[in-house]
Amino acid sequence: xxxxxxxxxxxxxxxxxxxxxxxxxxxxxxxxxxxxxxxxxxxxxxxxxxxxxxxxxxxxxxxxxxxxxxxxxxxxxxxxxxxxxxxxxxxxxxxxxxxxxxxxxxxxxxxxxxxxxxxxxxxxxxxxxxxxxxxxxxxxxxxxxxxxxxxxxxxxxxxxxxxxxxxxxxxxxxxxxxxxxxxxxxxxxxxxxxxxxxxxxxxxxxxxxxxxxxxxxxxxxxxxxxxxxxxxxxxxxxxxxxxxxxxxxxxxxxxxxxxxxxxxxxxxxxxxxxxxxxxxxxxxxxxxxxxxxxxxxxxxxxxxxxxxxxxxxxxxxxxxxxxxxxxxxxxxxxxxxxxxxxxxxxxxxxxxxxxxxxxxxxxxxxxxxxxxxxxxxxxxxxxxxxxxxxxxxxxxxxxxxxxxxxxxxxxxxxxxxxxxxxxxxxxxxxxxxxxxxxxxxxxxxxxxxxxxxxxxxxxxxxxxxxxxxxxxxxxxxxxxxxxxxxxxxxxxxxxxxxxxxxxxxxxxx
Amino acid sequence: xxxxxxxxxxxxxxxxxxxxxxxxxxxxxxxxxxxxxxxxxxxxxxxxxxxxxxxxxxxxxxxxxxxxxxxxxxxxxxxxxxxxxxxxxxxxxxxxxxxxxxxxxxxxxxxxxxxxxxxxxxxxxxxxxxxxxxxxxxxxxxxxxxxxxxxxxxxxxxxxxxxxxxxx
Numbered sequence: 001x002x003x004x005x006x007x008x009x010x011x012x013x014x015x016x017x018x019x020x021x022x023x024x025x026x027x028x029x030x031x032x033x034x035x036x037x038x039x040x041x042x043x044x045x046x047x048x049x050x051x052x053x054x055x056x057x058x059x060x061x062x063x064x065x066x067x068x069x070x071x072x073x074x075x076x077x078x079x080x081x082x083x084x085x086x087x088x089x090x091x092x093x094x095x096x097x098x099x100x101x102x103x104x105x106x107x108x109x110x111x112x113x114x115x116x117x118x119x120x121x122x123x124x125x126x127x128x129x130x131x132x133x134x135x136x137x138x139x140x141x142x143x144x145x146x147x148x149x150x151x152x153x154x155x156x157x158x159x160x161x162x163x164x165x166x167x168x169x170x171x172x173x174x175x176x177x178x179x180x181x182x183x184x185x186x187x188x189x190x191x192x193x194x195x196x197x198x199x200x201x202x203x204x205x206x207x208x209x210x211x212x213x214x215x216x217x218x219x220x221x222x223x224x225x226x227x228x229x230x231x232x233x234x235x236x237x238x239x240x241x242x243x244x245x246x247x248x249x250x251x252x253x254x255x256x257x258x259x260x261x262x263x264x265x266x267x268x269x270x271x272x273x274x275x276x277x278x279x280x281x282x283x284x285x286x287x288x289x290x291x292x293x294x295x296x297x298x299x300x301x302x303x304x305x306x307x308x309x310x311x312x313x314x315x316x317x318x319x320x321x322x323x324x325x326x327x328x329x330x331x332x333x334x335x336x337x338x339x340x341x342x343x344x345x346x347x348x349x350x351x352x353x354x355x356x357x358x359x360x361x362x363x364x365x366x367x368x369x370x371x372x373x374x375x376x377x378x379x380x381x382x383x384x385x386x387x388x389x390x391x392x393x394x395x396x397x398x399x400x401x402x403x404x405x406x407x408x409x410x411x412x413x414x415x416x417x418x419x420x421x422x423x424x425x426x427x428x429x430x431x432x433x434x435x436x437x438x439x440x441x442x443x444x445x446x447x448x449x450x451x452x453x454x455x456x457x458x459x460x461x462x463x464x465x466x467x468x469x470x471x472x473x474x475x476x477x478x479x480x481x482x483x484x485x486x487x488x489x490x491x492x493x494x495x496x497x498x499x500x501x502x503x504x505x506x507x508x509x
Numbered sequence: 510x511x512x513x514x515x516x517x518x519x520x521x522x523x524x525x526x527x528x529x530x531x532x533x534x535x536x537x538x539x540x541x542x543x544x545x546x547x548x549x550x551x552x553x554x555x556x557x558x559x560x561x562x563x564x565x566x567x568x569x570x571x572x573x574x575x576x577x578x579x580x581x582x583x584x585x586x587x588x589x590x591x592x593x594x595x596x597x598x599x600x601x602x603x604x605x606x607x608x609x610x611x612x613x614x615x616x617x618x619x620x621x622x623x624x625x626x627x628x629x630x631x632x633x634x635x636x637x638x639x640x641x642x643x644x645x646x647x648x649x650x651x652x653x654x655x656x657x658x659x660x661x662x663x664x665x666x667x668x669x670x671x672x673x674x675x676x677x
Contacts (some may be wrong), residue, residue, distance in 0.1 A: 166566040173559040184548040187540045223597035388633035389642050392624050404660040428516050446551040
């Protein structure tokens with residue numbers, strides 16, 4: 001293995017052009033990630049024809065760099081405009097934007113950038129040292145395990161946010177309900193389509209989150225008129241200090257592990273990783289009620305997880321030839337045009353390629369720290385423009401990006417509807433995070449539950465007797481009890497008028 | 510008080526929606542092969558749970574409303590700023606109009622009109638910026654999407670379709 005790494009390093013050192021390619025790809029990825037609707041998949045897909053002009057290693061480095069950059073890029077617009085550039089950054093907006101509104105946009109961007117790099121490096125290291133065994137572990141995941149994983153995320157709905165538990169549950173259940181619209185993946189029957197052809201494909205996730213975040217924000221800001229409190233300043237990106245880093249170390253580590261494991265599971269992806277990490281960060285926090293108000297952990301958790309998932313999703317791609325995400329599925333196209341078939345033999349037959357990709361992804365994550373600081377700064381210049389121009393421009397950008405996704409006006413209609421839904425949810429105090437967790441995890445939970453029941457001959461105990469599924473479900477139950485008990489104790493303390501250290505801090509805030 | 514009642518109306522509407530959707534799910538076509546885990550299996554679980562939680566929330570709000578009525582003898586009347594409603598309706602209407610205009614007028618004309626209308630509808634004194642921003646942003650974005658990325662943009666209908674064909 002060491003020989004392979006040395007050989008790959010030698011190739012890259014003797015070929016400085018690869019560094020330029022990585023820098024370009026990271027910049028390209030960040031740009032695509034930060035524009036709503038233009039996700040990393042589009043960025044990778046657009047570059048695939050160009051990889052034909054390069055050798056396979058350079059081509060794959062180019063695509064890998066875009067993947068890394070785009071996963072972080074989404075957080076820039078999420079933090080500065082409450083407009084997630086990509087689905088995996090939706091969760092970052094929940095705490096990133098409130099932090100930016102408190103005059104700490106630069107800090108929020110710095111946390112997102114550092115967390116992305118740490119998560120990305122963690123995922124790549126795991127990819128480098130444990131790709132084959134992790135890929136085999138991922139194959140152990142059957143429907144019960146996927147269901148248990150979804151339950152783990154869903155059980156956090158009740159503990160997210162600082163408002164009513166019942167409202168959080170309602171929002172989560174609404175999300176789960178919306179996710180059922182469209183053709184039933186098992187029986188092929190249309191559900192809640194009411195005869196409309198447009199609803200057969202279900203509710204698109206990207207139009208929905210852009211509507212909920214970006215459009216709802218534009219409606220709110222225009223409704224409230226010009227206010228000084230809305231001015232986001234201090235946007236010079238500042239990376240977290242050592243002490244701030246130490247404070248979030250547990251969140252970073254936990255989220256990176258979650259991101260890598262979930263990324264390695266075929267068909268789940270970075271968005272799910274980000275939401276489950278956010279849920280877990282909120283659940284294990286001493287101050288879960290502060291999540292959603294602009295806490296560093298609320299940015300660090302999803303950002304480290306979604307970038308760790310990049311490395312994770314490369315594990316099944318390179319070790320088994322199975323794409324771990326939509327972007328890696330597109331990347332297979334880039335490999336096949338060079339006559340390379342990813343799979344178990346790839347590491348033996350094309351070790352130079354595989355190990356160069358490992359090193360390239362590591363470099364991409366490190367370069368992202370440098371490039372990201374600059375790009376976030378340029379992006380932030382937009383904030384100096386008056387909202388009378390920026391607000392409508394955001395609407396246009398969202399409409400254009402969402403339309404370009406599938407050349408489909410229905411997606412625009414979905415975005416508008418969810419803009420109103422997002423606005424109403426804010427107005428009546430329903431947590432948006434719970435709704436989106438339901439929307440993301442609903443399809444996974446439903447399909448895996450039904451498949452699992454079918455495979456086990458409708459024996460529910462099969463879900464708890466399998467080691468991985470049982471452990472995850474046990475963990476879900478324990479953490480649910482822990483979260484609810486914490487919430488109960490906090491409510492009781494408030495009712496008793498206890499002004500302990502926590503409540504004093506809240507009062508100050 | 511008014512916002513509490515509004516909130517109760519919203520929760521009640523969700524409760525009614527959940528119950529209605531449960532009955533809609535009950536009418537889904539049956540599949541012999543998947544009888545025990547048919548298409549209605551999960552939607553009924555979700556709608557049922559949503560109905561129960563909504564009912565509990567409604568009860569909680571009713572108790573809260575009653576308590577506040579008793580303690581405040583009529584309570585304070587929270588008023589909604591009429592200017593807020595006007596601004597909200599205006600921008601909402603403009604966005605909706607833009608959605609339809611994209612289909613009829615195509616991207617370039619609809620976007621320029623929308624940006625002009627939205628910037629003039631909000632208080633901002635720089636007239637030059639308002640006038641120049643719309644065409645510059647529209648053509649810049651149009652070039653980026655159609656030439657740079659080769660991605661589609663709405664072309665509109667009739668004469669506007671022909672105009673769009675000339676541009677992209």
